Amino acid sequence: MSETRHPLRHGDLDLDLVCRHVQGALEVTAGGDMSRLTSAGDEAGRLVLSDGERMISGAVEVHDERVVVSWRGRSWVLERRDVQARGGSTGSSDGTGSGHIEAPMTGTVIEVCCEAGDAVAAGATVVVVEAMKMEHRLVAPAASSVTEVECAAGDQVDIGQILVRLEPDA
Amino acid sequence: MSLRRVLVANRGEIACRVMRTLRARGLESAAVFSEADADAPHVRLADRAQLIGPAPAPLSYLDADKVLAAARDMGCDAVHPGYGFLSENAAFAEACADAGMTFIGPPVAAIRAMGDKAQARRAALDAGVSPVPGYAGDDDDGILAREAERIGYPVLVKAALGGGGKGMRLVEGAGGLADAIRAARREAQAAFGDGSLLLERYVHPARHIEVQLLADTHGRAIPVLERECSLQRRHQKVVEECPSSAIDDPLRERLGDAAARLALAVGYIGAGTVEFLVEEDGSFWFLEMNTRLQVEHGVTEMVTGEDLVAWQLRIADGEALDLPTPVTPRGWAVEARVYAEDPSAGFLPQAGTITHLALPTGPGVRVDVGVRGGQEITPHYDPMLMKVLAHGSDRVAATGRLRAALEDLHLLGPKTNVGYLLDVLASDAWTTGQTFTHTLEADGVASTSADGVPPEVLMLAAWGLEMRRRPESTDAARGDVYSAFDRLSGFRIVPRGGDA
Incomplete structure (x- = not known):
């Protein structure tokens, strides 16, 4: 019987799911535990699985590079380690990647609080962006010097756009 | 008419x-x-x-x-x-x-009287209702700085024409005042077209208690219970309830009387809400009056059985109020506001397409929703997606129903605060009813989510990944397992390029 391995990652945690199809059921082995799943169908937008004892109800979305699962009011993003990530942003979602400050979402730059050459302390406000009618202060993640400012007050910026480049202090 | x-x-x-x-x-x-x-x-x-x-x-x-x-x-x-x-x-x-x-809505004069917070403070004083100690008047930066010193820090800087927490800043000390004034003015100008500001003493610990009012064209104003909305983040309400666990009948009556007196004094007609800060000894201060339907009006409706929008229409049609007074609560109702925001990244608003949406239902559960699956959430408007409300025989029952409902809400696409709302409802502050306006921001909320990834999530992920492989497979067994696959709505494959 053939099996498929799905290497996933959640944060720093590597997770390997091994799947086998056995007599109309899906056997999933994760961390040494095996569950035998069958579909209990679909209930008003919820995917319902049975592991023989309990029902598991949630929603699942499979992307090329990740799987998103909604269960009990929370959602988990599981990256697929076997799929090469496509280029794109490397900054964390709060817009404070190590070497630059990114727009956390589409909005308007209200204020730029630094200039190229400035030394900024960890937590210092670098740029203020307005989105959805609220102001958001983007702060330096670590003590850094500002190498480049790529936005100005009044600019419309897109999510992920680099606003300020930083060189973290050694 | x-x-x-x-x-x-x-x-x-x-x-x-x-x-x-x-x-x-x-x-x-x-x-x-x-x-x-x-x-x-x-x-x-x-x-x-x-x-x-x-x-x-x-x-x-x-x-x-x-x-x-x-x-x-x-x-x-x-x-x-x-x-x-x-x-x-x-x-x-x-x-x-x-x-x-x-x-x-109310008469133009009443909107004016209450819309300008400085004027509202004066109207409250005239009606014998004490406003929060503060300053409202000429608001150049120098005067505000002097007045802030007089009131004593911490102070709240507020938009005179504000509402909904916009154009509001808490200032801990003189050093932060200039920045707060600048930001509040800008936000107030953008949101209300007027940058006028006022100052209020930051009363704490205090609960946010508001009285729902109905006033008709026949000179009658009836308080329709209170709501407690102490749990706020950045002055935005997060969880609201009706009634409040901190209000007994005598205090309810005093608050209701004060609210009705103010409403009558300004010639109020229609549905409105008078907001108070209530301290632990039962003393209360008038905050402001909202001359409209509140976001959280639904908890009042669940506990009274009245339709407040229907009352707005009936009052506009000239009908006289016909409610048993005093209005008494039947059970308890709790509301949680679901926002497109990322609690793990400073609650930043999220935009994007809702790729999947399954709403909860059940006894005592109400969902006021204005979005649907497939809809794009844009940065142009408020990021609140829906309100989930639950009613029960008491606070514990209502909370249980609300938690179950939130756990059964499945929304994929933009991140939401649903997990955070569950943490709030499981917190000691909530369970013991020790809810104050500073609770969420000062004390934070412990996460109830286990570290790592629950096995159930891995099972769902595995199922999804295997379904995705199906088209390339000829394995006969799979056909059986996934025969219902194409009809499954709790599952979705996003094609390459489709997951912006």
């Missing part, structure tokens, strides 16, 4: 909620929408709808002339403003009247 066709000058969940009552009362509803909302639920729910402009609110929902022109075009005889947007705009209410349409 009798209303026939009502323009709902709003969008999202509140527009939908108002339209449902219009339909229940046999009235026609008309919607206005921006270019970003052509497919929005409120447009589909209305009996007729008209495009009024591009996505930015100042060019559409906030443009009184365009809204009124649409109301005329669609033959409306009344306008319901919902909350936010033009709901507390006295000039708009006046323009409606000038155009021969009934504004479903």
Whole structure:
């Protein structure tokens, strides 16, 4: 019987799911535990699985590079380690990647609080962006010097756009 | 006079909620929408709808002339403003009247009296209701700095025409005042078109308690219980309840009397809310009056069985209030506001397409929703997606129902605060009823989510990944397992390039 391995990652945690199809059921082995799943169908937008004892109800979305699962009011993003990530942003979602400050979402730059050459302390406000009618202060993640400012007050910026480049202090 | 066709000058969940009552009362509803909302639920729910402009609110929902022109075009005889947007705009209410349409809200003079917070403070004093100690007057930076010293830090800087937490800043000491004034002015100017500010002493620990009022055209104002909305983040309410665990009957009566006195003093008519800060010894201070329907009105409806929008319409039609007084609560109701925001990244608002949406249901559960699966959440409007409410025989029962409902809400696409709401409802502060306006921000909320990934999540992920492989497979067994696959709506494959 053939099996498929799905290497996933959640944060720093590597997770390997091994799947086998056995007599109309899906056997999933994760961390040494095996569950035998069958579909209990679909209930008003919820995917319902049975592991023989309990029902598991949630929603699942499979992307090329990740799987998103909604269960009990929370959602988990599981990256697929076997799929090469496509280029794109490397900054964390709060817009404070190590070497630059990114727009956390589409909005308007209200204020730029630094200039190229400035030394900024960890937590210092670098740029203020307005989105959805609220102001958001983007702060330096670590003590850094500002190498480049790529936005100005009044600019419309897109999510992920680099606003300020930083060189973290050694 | 009798209303026939009502323009709902709003969008999202509140527009939908108002339209449902219009339909229940046999009235026609008309919607206005921006270019970003052509497919929005409120447009589909209305009996007729008209495009009024591009996505930015100042060019559409906030443009009184365009809204009124649409109301005329669609033959409306009344306008319901919902909350936010033009709901507390006295000039708009006046323009409606000038155009021969009934504004479903209080008289223009009452909106003016309460809309300017400085004036509202004076009106409260005149009615014998103490406002929060503070300063309202000429607001140049120097005067504000002096007055802040006099009041004593910490102080709140507030937009005089504000509401909904916009244009509001807490200042701990003199060093932070200049920045706070600048930011609050800018936000106030952007949100309300007026940058005037006032100062208030930061009263804490205190609960946010508000009295729902109904006042008719026959000189009667009735308090319809209180709501507690102490749990706030950045002055935005997160969880609300009716009644409050901190209010006993005598205090309820004192608060209700104060609210009704103020309403009568300013000639208030319609539904409105008087907000107070209540300290632990039962002393209370008037904060402001909202001259409109509140976001959280639904908890009052669940506990009283009254439809507050219906009462707004009936009062506008000249009916006299017909409620057993004093209004007594039947059980308990709790509301949680679901926002498109990322609690793990400073609650930043999230935009993006809702790729999957399954709403909870069940006894005592109500979901006021203005979005649907497939809809794009844009940065143009408030990031609140829906409100989930639950009613039960007591606070514990209502909380249990609300938690179960939130756990059964599945929304994929933009991140939401649902997990955070569950943490709030599981917190000691909530369970013990020790809820104060500083609770969420000062004390934070412990995460109830286990570290790592629950096995159930891995099972669902595995199922999804295997389903995705199916088209390349000829394994006969798989056909059996996944025979229902194509009909499954709790599952979705996003093609390459489709997951922006």
